Amino acid sequence: MSTQKCELVHLTLFKHGAESFLAALDDAGIPHGPVRMYSSAPKNSGLVEAITALSDAMPWNAIAKVIIAWIDARKSREVIIYTEGGESFHAKGYSASDVQKLLQISTNVAIIDTKPADEQ
Template identity: 55%
Template sequence: MGSERVSVLELTLFEHSEASFLRALDEADIAHSRTVIFSTAPQASGVKEVISAVSDAMPWNAIAKVIVAWIEARHSREVMITTEDGKIFHVKGK
């Protein structure tokens, strides 16, 4: 058995974006699953969705295309991406 890593992309989706973004992932055949988080502290109202794959098999190109198309469909949409090392990328429609 190899020493392959599993990559996990955690998405936080909010009320008005959840259905359309999940539909876009489904249309691109990107597998995803809901994660339930239990906490005693207050949490944001978003739902957590996870995309996971063996590191080399993560569909980064397809995910990027989904994000771009989703933002372009309604220019008021925006996406924030936080990397493992804490860098934040904020993408907005025109």
């Protein structure tokens, strides 16, 4: 019986960022899937995706590189990483290795693009 734990990166995709960010994950070969959330009260309007893997198989570095490349492609993009300690970090300006470390202690990652793909 394995004693490895399962790791999870919880992504909440807002505005116009969902399609392009999920495509970037697909291009990098990072498997992800939707999380269905049900509630009797209104919730935020973001789509929720998750990346899960056994701790040894989680592609932390690849996810961090996708985040950095995705942000750098357009000025209207932002990624905010929320940690277990209640802190939030805007990934813009961080290196891939810094983002990788933050992802490992994240509780949620907000993916935001404020402009549609056809707008610069």
